[in-house]
Amino acid sequence: MKDDKQYFSILQWLTERSLLSEKGESFDFKDRPWLLDILTDFNPHIVVVACAQVGKSISFILKVLFAVKHLGFNVIYTFPTDGDTREFVSSKLNKILQINHHEFAGMDTDSIERKELNGRFLFLKGLESKTAAVSTTADLRVHDESSRSPQDQLEMMGSRTKASQYKGNWSFSNPGVERDRLDLDWIASDQKEWVVTCPSCEDKHYLSWPESIDQETKSYICRACKAPLSDVVRRKGEWVAQNPGSKISGYHISHLMCCWITAEEIIEDSKGDPAYFNNFVLGKPYSPGDLSVSKTTILDLWTPKDLTSGNIYLGVDVGNIKHYVVRSDKGLLKMGRFTKDSELDDIIKTWKPTSGVIDAMPNTTLSRYIVETYPFMQMSYFMENANNPQLLVWWGEGDKKGIVYSFRDRILDQFLTNMIEAKWLISVPSDEMFRLYIKHYETLRREKVVNNKGIERYIWASTTGEDHFVFADLYSYLAMLGSGSGTFYGEVTEADKPSVLGSDNIYHPELTYVEGYEN
Numbered sequence: 001m002k003d004d005k006q007y008f009s010i011l012q013w014l015t016e017r018s019l020l021s022e023k024g025e026s027f028d029f030k031d032r033p034w035l036l037d038i039l040t041d042f043n044p045h046i047v048v049v050a051c052a053q054v055g056k057s058i059s060f061i062l063k064v065l066f067a068v069k070h071l072g073f074n075v076i077y078t079f080p081t082d083g084d085t086r087e088f089v090s091s092k093l094n095k096i097l098q099i100n101h102h103e104f105a106g107m108d109t110d111s112i113e114r115k116e117l118n119g120r121f122l123f124l125k126g127l128e129s130k131t132a133a134v135s136t137t138a139d140l141r142v143h144d145e146s147s148r149s150p151q152d153q154l155e156m157m158g159s160r161t162k163a164s165q166y167k168g169n170w171s172f173s174n175p176g177v178e179r180d181r182l183d184l185d186w187i188a189s190d191q192k193e194w195v196v197t198c199p200s201c202e203d204k205h206y207l208s209w210p211e212s213i214d215q216e217t218k219s220y221i222c223r224a225c226k227a228p229l230s231d232v233v234r235r236k237g238e239w240v241a242q243n244p245g246s247k248i249s250g251y252h253i254s255h256l257m258c259c260w261i262t263a264e265e266i267i268e269d270s271k272g273d274p275a276y277f278n279n280f281v282l283g284k285p286y287s288p289g290d291l292s293v294s295k296t297t298i299l300d301l302w303t304p305k306d307l308t309s310g311n312i313y314l315g316v317d318v319g320n321i322k323h324y325v326v327r328s329d330k331g332l333l334k335m336g337r338f339t340k341d342s343e344l345d346d347i348i349k350t351w352k353p354t355s356g357v358i359d360a361m362p363n364t365t366l367s368r369y370i371v372e373t374y375p376f377m378q379m380s381y382f383m384e385n386a387n388n389p390q391l392l393v394w395w396g397e398g399d400k401k402g403i404v405y406s407f408r409d410r411i412l413d414q415f416l417t418n419m420i421e422a423k424w425l426i427s428v429p430s431d432e433m434f435r436l437y438i439k440h441y442e443t444l445r446r447e448k449v450v451n452n453k454g455i456e457r458y459i460w461a462s463t464t465g466e467d468h469f470v471f472a473d474l475y476s477y478l479a480m481l482g483s484g485s486g487t488f489y490g491e492v493t494e495a496d497k498p499s500v501l502g503s504d505n506i507y508h509p510e511l512t513y514v515e516g517y518e519n
Ligand SMILES: [Zn+2]
Pocket: 198, 199, 200, 201, 202, 203, 222, 223, 224, 225, 226, 227
């Protein structure tokens, strides 16, 4: 084969030129058949919204190298920061160029920002950069991790391809929040989803959470007939546009499509940080600002049925007036208030909880007494886990034994989401106490706050400060999490758990310590 052969098919090129990955392996699409269509798609406007670690960066770098060498394109390839650019070039791009020297001879690996081949250029650039902005023009701009890139810079890049006939614009990313550039492009696209055919009922649909997973058997199931779906069935799908007719070619990749990821892993991930679960597992944007528990939400959970089922969990919010909630695995059994500390002993005697959680604030006298007297009781502190920001709940160990730590706003996100999804019910008399309980939920509001680094986050606040039943309820939920199997982690084991984030993804969680603020 002569070196100067021009290819028109990227797959023929990969095969005939025996191109290898950055690890020196041949490209194998057996487990990722859905990448093939993305690889061969040369639509000028492509948007890929994807979960973590599915090989999207490698697919796009192959497309780009093909476009530079065989389509004669000049390309601008962007990342969130210059650091991301350096990391990508040294760990991926340069390795591919070196391993496949027979195809890319002459493309220099010294420069980070600029690669040339046969008079065509590939420019690589961090959008959040102190150095000069990209001033060159190109046929194609490619935005890696566009949801984690400065959105105004992304918009400005459009002018760089104005002079080109092709005017290419490819972006791919783990999604971030709703209505960013990636999300808007996805909404405007043809929205292709990976559609599988159920062998039992022949229904064609794409897998979604939570409908496609049986939580009891921990297996993938058909959304229509509930029959199990094998890994072979999940692999054997096809891209089907959900919004046909759009000129923008859109793809959505989730872990549910990955035949090497078990239903059990998805279920485990769903119990963690909801932002992480949506962005990096489901490949969906997450905007918790929409989350709210209304009176209707709570009334919909109400049932006259008896929800008693073995384990009993107690949550106590401390203040001048103390509030408590008693629940089983199925739902709430009792809610009430008391003023005298000694009344809590009576409540514990009556209900004999399997476990319980009491607020450590505002004064620790009662909580210390309770934790020392009853070994199944823990006290709650709110904080962020500096070692593992994904971790929402963890037990204190050693001299911190008897303490349950949780990431306040994120555990509230998860708790309220579970409530909205009716993961449990409420069976209490429809009396004054229940009306007060509803009222406390109605005061909850999400507020956007900006920290000193300029990063936005949401916190939960109460419009009146009267949200005690919410926290008593949350503490009973923490107690339940603590008694469940596999959901309750010690500090060491969870911090040691390897991250599922691969090197093709850039995730900068905030490592700042957050004080447990008073509720
Ligand atoms: Zn079926």
